Amino acid sequence: MKTISHFPSHLVSFHPKHLWFSFLAILCLLSLTACDRPQILHESQWIMGTVVEITWVGSSSSEKVIKQAFDAIKSVDGAMNPDRPGSELSRINAHAGEGPLVISPLTCRVIYEGLLIGKETNGTFDITMGPLIKLWGWDTKNPHLPPELAIANALKNTGIDKVRCDPITHRISLKIKGMSLDLGGIAKGFAVDRASALLNAKGIHNFIVNAGGDLYTSGAPLQRLWHIGIQDPDDPKAVIAIVSLSDRAIATSGDYERYFIKGHVRYHHILNPRTGLPARGLRSVSVLAKNTMDADALATALFVMGREKAIQWAVSHPEYQVVLMDAEHRIFASKPLEPIVQWKKRFKKHVTYF
Numbered sequence: 001m002k003t004i005s006h007f008p009s010h011l012v013s014f015h016p017k018h019l020w021f022s023f024l025a026i027l028c029l030l031s032l033t034a035c036d037r038p039q040i041l042h043e044s045q046w047i048m049g050t051v052v053e054i055t056w057v058g059s060s061s062s063e064k065v066i067k068q069a070f071d072a073i074k075s076v077d078g079a080m081n082p083d084r085p086g087s088e089l090s091r092i093n094a095h096a097g098e099g100p101l102v103i104s105p106l107t108c109r110v111i112y113e114g115l116l117i118g119k120e121t122n123g124t125f126d127i128t129m130g131p132l133i134k135l136w137g138w139d140t141k142n143p144h145l146p147p148e149l150a151i152a153n154a155l156k157n158t159g160i161d162k163v164r165c166d167p168i169t170h171r172i173s174l175k176i177k178g179m180s181l182d183l184g185g186i187a188k189g190f191a192v193d194r195a196s197a198l199l200n201a202k203g204i205h206n207f208i209v210n211a212g213g214d215l216y217t218s219g220a221p222l223q224r225l226w227h228i229g230i231q232d233p234d235d236p237k238a239v240i241a242i243v244s245l246s247d248r249a250i251a252t253s254g255d256y257e258r259y260f261i262k263g264h265v266r267y268h269h270i271l272n273p274r275t276g277l278p279a280r281g282l283r284s285v286s287v288l289a290k291n292t293m294d295a296d297a298l299a300t301a302l303f304v305m306g307r308e309k310a311i312q313w314a315v316s317h318p319e320y321q322v323v324l325m326d327a328e329h330r331i332f333a334s335k336p337l338e339p340i341v342q343w344k345k346r347f348k349k350h351v352t353y354f
Contacts, residue, residue, distance in 0.1 A: 039057070039058065039059055039060075040055065040056075040057055040221055041055070041056055041057075041058060041059075041060065041062070042054070042055045042056075043063075043066055043070075045070050047070070047073050047074055047077055047191075047211070048073065048076070048077045048081070048187070048188055048191065048211060048212070049212075050188070050211060050212030051212060052070065052073055052191075052209075052210070052211045052212070053208070053209075053210045054066055054069055054070070054195070054199075054207060054208070054209050054210075055207060055208045055210075056199070056204050056206060056207035056208075057206035057207070057219070057221050057222070058204055058206075062204055065198075065199065065202040065203075065204055066199075066204075068198055068202070069195040069196075069198050069199050069209065070195070072191070072194045072195045072198050073191040073192070073194070073195050073211065075106075076106070076187055076190060076191035076194060077187075077191070079104065079106060079107050080107060080110060080183045080187045082130060082139075082180065082181065082182055082183075083139060088103055088104060088107045089107065089181060089183065092107075092172060092174070092181060093130065093174070093179070093180040093181060095174070096174035096176065096177050096178060096179040096180065097174065097175065097176050097177030097178070097179070098177070099173055100164075100171040100172065100173045101171065101172055101173065102169070102170055102171055103170055103171075103172055104170065105170055108165060108166075108167060108170040108172065109167065109190075110183055110186060110187060110190050110293075111127065111163070111165045111172060111181065111183070112165045112167045113186065113190075113293060113297075114127040114183065114185075114186045114297065115127065115160050115163060115165060117186070117294070117297045117298065117301065118160040118301075119160065121298070121301035121302075121305070121313065123159075123160065123273055123274070124272075124273065124300075124301040124302075124304040124305050125185060125186075125297050125298070125300055125301035125304070126158065126159070126160055126273035127160065127163075127181050127182060127183055127185070127186065128157075128158045128159055128160055128162065128163060128174075128179060128180075128181060128182075128273075129158055129182050129271060129273060130158075130179070130180030130181055130182040131154040131157045131158060131178065131179070131180055132151070132154045132155070132158065132271055132276050133182050133184075133269075133271070134180070135150055135151065135154045135276075136267075136269075136271070138258060138269045143258070143260055143267070143269070144260070145262050145267060151275075151276040151277070152276070154276060155275075155276050156176075157176055157178040157179045157180075158179070158273060159273075162174065162175040162176055162179060163175070163179075163181070185296060185297055185300040186293055186296055186297040188211040188212060188214045188292075188296055189211075189214045189249070189251060189291070189292035189293035189294070189295060189296025189297065190292070190293040190296075191211060192209045192210075192211050192214055192215060192216050192249070192292040192293075192296075193216065193249075193291050193292050193293050195209045196209050196216045196218060196292070199218070200218060205218055205219045206218060206219030206220060206221055207219065208226055209292075213231075213251065213252055214249075214251040214292050214295065214296045215228070215249065215250060215251070215292065216248075216249045216291070216292045217245045217246055217247065217248055217249070217250075218246070218247055219246060219247070220246050225244040225245055225246045225340075226244070226245050226246060227242050227243070227244055227245075228242065228243045228244075228245055228250055229241070229242050229243075230242075230243065230252060230284075230286050230323060231252070231254070231284075232344075233254050233255070233256050233283040233284050233325060234256075238344075239344060240325070240331070240343065240344055240347045241323070241341050241342060241343045241344060241347065242341070242342045243288070243337070243340055243341050244340045244341075244342075245288070245340070248288055248289070248290065249288065249289050249290065249291055249292035249294070249295040250286060250287070250288050250289075250295055251286070251287055251289075251292060251295035251296040251298075251299045252284060252285065252286040252287075252299055253270055253284065253285050253299040253300050253302075253303045254283060254284035254285075254303075255268040255270065255278070255282070255283055255284070255303075256268070256283070256284075257269065266278075270300060270303050270304065271304075272304050273304070279303055279304040279306070280306075280327075281306040281307055281326060281327060282303050282306060282307060282310070282324055282325065282326055282327065283325045283326065283327060283329070284303075284323075284324070284325045285299050285300075285302045285303040285310065285322065285323070285324050285325075286299065286322065286323040287299045287302065287320055287321070287322055288320065288321040288322075288337070289319075289320050290319070294320070295320075298320060302314070302322060302324070307324055307326050307332065310322065310324055311324070311332055311354055314334055314354070315354060318334075318336075320334075321333075321334040321336055321337050322334050323337065323341075329347075329350060330350050330352070331343075331347060331350050331351045331352070332351075332352050332353075332354060333351060333352070333353055333354070334353070334354065335353045335354060337353075338353055
């Protein structure tokens with residue numbers, strides 16, 4: 001599932017892969033003096049297997065800083081892409097079962113945080129799912145249903161308890177040969193946070209960084225909050241709600257992002273670490289957090305938990321806000337979201353706050 005960013009309605013709105021301006025907005029961008037408004041600018045690049053977009057309030061003179069923000073995201077991809085030859089993560093995976101390896105502080109931080117979140121969520125977030133992701137072919141254009149025995153064998157090479165990562169010495173070890181880490185559920189969020197920190201440090205304070213729906217909002221465009229749409233799982237061009245945000249992150253996981261149908265059964269890419277099969281019970285989970293790395297990982301973890309356990313977890317962790325949609329299209333949302341969420345009419349009657 002993707003989150004969709006919206007500017008104030010009188011200016012401009014865009015979906016992750018599409019940007020369109022009202023006539024007034026185009027005039028404002030072409031003639032700042034005539035409209036007496038700051039410019040809202042937008043650039044996008046293909047990084048980390050998705051469209052990464054940066055939208056900011058400023059001027060074209062900011063483009064050097066924007067390039068640096070994109071470069072920060074590329075550096076994360078260069079280090080943490082398991083399929084990129086020579087990447088640090090591919091080196092870690094190749095070293096599985098061979099003892100400790102010293103890695104960079106950057107990669108160590110993401111792995112360490114991933115392990116902490118895995119423990120905090122009782123293993124529903126698991127960065128050791130590399131063998132299963134490859135087995136299903138989710139890292140290719142042709143995913144497929146593996147044999148049960150192959151899934152069982154791959155599960156033997158997973159488990160966060162088999163990873164040691166020291167945040168002080170930056171040493172990591174994977175206990176079993178054949179293990180492999182996959183940071184796809186956390187690295188994009190970390191990359192967004194890294195780019196966001198750079199933009200703020202360079203004096204750009206009103207922006208959105210969006211990596212395939214994992215996004216951070218900073219400041220406010222023209223003294224209004226950023227409007228973020230939560231996508232309808234059944235319609236990629238529609239949203240179920242609009243959330244008004246500033247200085248917050250939001251990330252969404254859904255069963256429709258990557259999937260295939262076999263025997264009238266939908267198989268999607270969000271795998272349950274205990275079974276090696278797609279998690280069932282929810283259609284989508286959105287998490288709001290102070291940083292995008294947490295939101296990214298927790299959206300996956302809560303999706304795997306299922307509705308009841310996800311609600312229980314969210315209630316016991318009020319620093320995060322959550323929106324869940326189950327298989328019956330019922331929606332469950334954290335009570336603090338009520339003042340900042342506008343539900344689309346046909347979904348409003350299905351919402352229960354907790």
